[in-house]
Each structure stands twice: as structure tokens, then as C-alpha cells.
Amino acid sequence: MKLLYRKTQEEFEAEILEVKEKDYKVIKKSKQFQFDWTKEKSNHVFKIVKSNEEKSEILGLLSIINISEELRIHINLIENSNDNKGKLKKVDRVAGCLLAFAIQLAFEKGYLGFTSLVPKTELIRLYVNKYGFSQFGGQLAIERQEAIKLIQKYL
């Protein structure tokens, strides 16, 4: 997958890797994340980093839950590093790639790409507009054609 330096519009290759125990120390020490990611340890947690760099900085994090009995992947939390938040962010497409990765897992598991989330009420409309999620009762979800569109855009 490709990320983009916002200033130069130069693309670079990135990869998503599972977060290991030692990463949590790095995450905390970096002071780049607002959420306490150690609380996500019981979920599947992934990091996005620049490819082929030995000590690559973590650009964003993703926490998901595989709810196999409902054939869905649930996104619990996504967060870009502080350097990649807001108007002055260094790298673009980070959250989109993490989201698309979760959807990829939902396809790989045979869930037709079904991926859900429960965002804050104030933000629901924005997630619907930006990523193409639909309302499923009190949750948002994406699947099938809309899910494929996101993968085609980001992965």
C-alpha cells in the first residue's frame, strides 16, 4: 500500500504489521498517541510503518476484534500518530489504509468484507460520507461493493 507525504505529494510504500509486546513501550515513549493502547492488548492490534526501514516510526495504529459468530470484523480503535493528525499532518492516507486493511481481513475470513464500528454519535455522519459506511441499527458497517471500493482506493 502507498502513503503520501502531504507536503511533497511523494508516495512511499508502507506495510501493516502486528503490534508486539515490545512495541507498546515504544508507543508510550513516543508520546505520539492520545489513547492508552495497552488497553487494546486483548484485541488484535496492528501498526502501519514505512516499508524496509529497520526502526520505522509508527504512523498509525488499529485495534480490531474478530466476531466470528456474526461473520464480521469490528474496528475498536484507529489512531494516527500526532504528527499525522490535523491540517499539518506529515503523511496522508494513514487511517484510510488501516481501515481498508481491516476490511481486507473481513474478506480473507469469508465475511464478504463486513466490517463494523461504533463511532461517537457526533461523528457518524462524517464516517458515512467519507468512507461509505451504512447504519446497521446502532452501529455502522461496510461490506460487499462499498468495502471493495475502499480497498481499491487504499490498498
Place this chain on the structure above:
Amino acid sequence: MKYEKIYKKLREKYSDKEIVDSMLIPQDLTEKEKKELSKEMRELRMQKLRETTEEDMILADVMRLRFQIENYIKKESFSFEKTFGKYLGEYLRIIKKSRREIAEDLSVHYTKLSRIINDKEEPNIELSYRLEKHSGILIKAELWWKLMIKKHEFIISQDQETRIKEQRKVKNPLRA
């Protein structure tokens, strides 16, 4: 309320749009609310699954095939069980078309297509472009072609006989 507190702090610095661009902040839910949402989702999910069409299944399986090829290219060693021909055969199985039908769709002779699927003949780049179009651009030509590159990298690394035979024909090599 853990997420609400962080959201309020973030709102001092970022707009909602900027937050959505770089984060997913979940709602704070009680255990009771979580259970209710889960029950509701289970019912809706099962209803949606009952509405699944054959086209939905095909598209989802083509996506899975794409990810299988990508993972093989990136993470695995070459295998004669994972060639262009083998994956093409799998693609046919997924889209539920016969070799004759797909040969016609791709404007390729039936015998040639069968030989490619059976790894008796090598595909050309043109076939990769046609397969890209046929898969609705879900599996790009580059990815199909990487299967050939992986195979040839392996063959070159193993074929000492041809290496020696061809290198005997070289004059004035650089002394490195």
C-alpha cells in the same frame, strides 16, 4: 468516560472532520448497551446474509483470491503449486465458468488457455491485461504478471546447467 474525555481534548485542537480523517473514536458503552447492540447486529447480519446473491459471493471470492496471490508474492517462497496457471484455474472455479467460456471471454484459443492452466505453456503479458479487465480490475495485470516473475526468478536460481552453458559463450567478462 474514557473516549469522551479524549474526544473533548482532541476537539480543542482539531475539527470533527480532521478527527475522522485520522481516527476512529468509539462511543463509550456500558456492558448492557454493548449486549443490546450485539444482539441487534446479529439479527441484521443474519438477515443480510440471507440476501447474499451469487454475484456478491463471486466478487468476495475474487477479492480473497487477490489477497492470496498478494500474500504469496510478498511472503512465501516459490511453489509449483502456486503458478499463474494454478491461480488462473482457481479464478475459473470462482467465477463458475468453463474453460471454453473464459477462452471466449478473453479471446484466447481454448487449447492455449488449457495449456496455460495446466502449466504446459507460459502466458504472455497481454493475457494479464485481459484478466485484469475480466476480473473487474480487482486483480491487476501487474499482480498476475508477478506470478510469472516469481516463477522465473526461481528457475534462474536453480538452473545451473543453462547458466554454465550460456556463460561459456561470454568473452571478456569484467574482473569483479
